[in-house]
Amino acid sequence: MSELVAQLIWNGLVTGALIALVALGLTLIYGVAGFIQFAHGEMVALGAYAFMIFHKLLHWEILPAALAAVTVGVVVGLIIEKLFFRPVREHDPMIPLVLSIGLSIGLQALILIFFGPNILTISDRSFHSLSIFGKKILATPSQIWAIFLSFVLMGGLILFLKKTKIGKYLRAVASNRSVAEVFGMSTDHAMQWIFGIGVGLAVIAGIFLGFEQNLEPLMGVHMSVKAFSAVVLGAVGSVRGAILGAFLIGLAESLLVGLSIIPSGFSAAIPFVILIGMLLVRPEGLFGRRFENLRR
Amino acid sequence: MILEIQNLTAGYKSGPSILHDVNFCLHENEIVTIIGPNGAGKSTVLKSIFGLTNVRKGNVTHGSRDITDLPTDGIIRSGIAFVAQGDNVFPDLTVQENLEMGAFIRTSRKEVQEKQEEVFHFFPSLKKYRSQKSALLSGGERQMLALGMALMLSPEILLLDEPSIGLAPKIINEVFEKIQKIKSTGTSILMVEQNAIKALEISDRGYVLELGKNALEGTGKELLKNPKVGELYLGKKQKLEEGK
Numbered sequence: 001m002s003e004l005v006a007q008l009i010w011n012g013l014v015t016g017a018l019i020a021l022v023a024l025g026l027t028l029i030y031g032v033a034g035f036i037q038f039a040h041g042e043m044v045a046l047g048a049y050a051f052m053i054f055h056k057l058l059h060w061e062i063l064p065a066a067l068a069a070v071t072v073g074v075v076v077g078l079i080i081e082k083l084f085f086r087p088v089r090e091h092d093p094m095i096p097l098v099l100s101i102g103l104s105i106g107l108q109a110l111i112l113i114f115f116g117p118n119i120l121t122i123s124d125r126s127f128h129s130l131s132i133f134g135k136k137i138l139a140t141p142s143q144i145w146a147i148f149l150s151f152v153l154m155g156g157l158i159l160f161l162k163k164t165k166i167g168k169y170l171r172a173v174a175s176n177r178s179v180a181e182v183f184g185m186s187t188d189h190a191m192q193w194i195f196g197i198g199v200g201l202a203v204i205a206g207i208f209l210g211f212e213q214n215l216e217p218l219m220g221v222h223m224s225v226k227a228f229s230a231v232v233l234g235a236v237g238s239v240r241g242a243i244l245g246a247f248l249i250g251l252a253e254s255l256l257v258g259l260s261i262i263p264s265g266f267s268a269a270i271p272f273v274i275l276i277g278m279l280l281v282r283p284e285g286l287f288g289r290r291f292e293n294l295r296r
Numbered sequence: 297m298i299l300e301i302q303n304l305t306a307g308y309k310s311g312p313s314i315l316h317d318v319n320f321c322l323h324e325n326e327i328v329t330i331i332g333p334n335g336a337g338k339s340t341v342l343k344s345i346f347g348l349t350n351v352r353k354g355n356v357t358h359g360s361r362d363i364t365d366l367p368t369d370g371i372i373r374s375g376i377a378f379v380a381q382g383d384n385v386f387p388d389l390t391v392q393e394n395l396e397m398g399a400f401i402r403t404s405r406k407e408v409q410e411k412q413e414e415v416f417h418f419f420p421s422l423k424k425y426r427s428q429k430s431a432l433l434s435g436g437e438r439q440m441l442a443l444g445m446a447l448m449l450s451p452e453i454l455l456l457d458e459p460s461i462g463l464a465p466k467i468i469n470e471v472f473e474k475i476q477k478i479k480s481t482g483t484s485i486l487m488v489e490q491n492a493i494k495a496l497e498i499s500d501r502g503y504v505l506e507l508g509k510n511a512l513e514g515t516g517k518e519l520l521k522n523p524k525v526g527e528l529y530l531g532k533k534q535k536l537e538e539g540k
Contacts, residue, residue, distance in 0.1 A: 165396075168389065168393050168396060168397060169397065169400060171386070171388060171389060171393075172386045172389060172393075172397045172400075174388070175386040175387055175388040175389055176383060176385070176386050176387065178380065178383070179380060179383065179384055179385065179386060180386075180397075181348075181368060182346070182348075182368070182378050182380055183372070183397060183398055183400050183401070183445070184368055184369035184372045184373075184400055184401040185397070185400050186369075
């Protein structure tokens, strides 16, 4: 393995970790609410811009600025659920889906109005030289933190869903909402939990993405496309599937472009190509149940 | 009287009324079955008791307490549990997690654990699947699990919506045996069934519901002998036997 490959794998892991954080929220919201929340990518942008305001404009330290951005994100998530998605929840899932597309466009426009179309940056980059398996690679402190924190969050989320009463409750509502209601479980509360957690994770991804690349109004859409592909790749609604799908897409993008297998102009097409290939070969996703079994 | 439904008129959302002025009652330690043709509104009766429909007139009393306008969790807390028809477990959760979630409104962990062991004792066949996803259970086992989830609440009253639906005859007998056993532990049962003969055989009393109205009422044996019931709901076999 050359140092270039090692570097590309590292970059792919970083991207994969960030996609995973976004994909997790997307898959959880789908699991409980039953629709794909296309404005979820804008929550990533929200995180990046909110952090930029606290950190760069208000000159807060990184940690308090990040905590403030996450708080803002969670509050916005709860408001979006209550204001937009709750009133249409009992309708055909197409309606919240279209609503989420509208919300996505509206939020992009808001970013344009307040911050303009120009590219903004958060950090001056300082590189660290890391040595992993005897290969020297360059990594920024934020990349190291992104990998570390996303693994902690993914592990924490899986444990939370498996072991705590609230986690089991969320899985129960996702598994069969009408039975959940018969046992006194509130769907409203489950939605609030899931939007709070999902947007919180997306905001964290947004903060790191802000360190990785520039801030621009469409940054959320790009992330949304990758996260959506990761979710479908792994099986919609599956937590493990979303994580695996995210890393596959992150690594594929980094390696295929980095090794000049695919020209960099085509990099945005990679998630779609993987997605289409997957839909042809195994449409239920890596961790999906066969369609026959879905009819219970 | 432990549960009384008086002059109940109910429907779903803003749709037409499905039940019109119906009356039912359930005494302590009774099994009561509501039979009737498809679309008579049998399930709607149970859902109305459980606060899942739009009740337009009349009321539901549990003991001396009017529970008509209580939200579902309030009704559960008052001591009523509901086993829905068909899809009545959480397929993606393990058997044990299903039982835990059956007791969702209970807050004491210790109580839930004790109750869970009781349920496993009551349904020994479930115990070996405890850490398996319930989607992998057979139809009969799934129905036992659904009953077990309701028993996690130690209900005074158990509402059963078509407990035999989709099950093989042998399994239906097992389910009905368990229902009788549940009754013997002091839980009163109000059940809705398509499988009228079997259900009436184990019932103390029964009602016939037709087009959302009370049609007939009697003890289980009376209804089984009633020629009108025989013709309409019990099927040909019974009719031939009557003719002999």
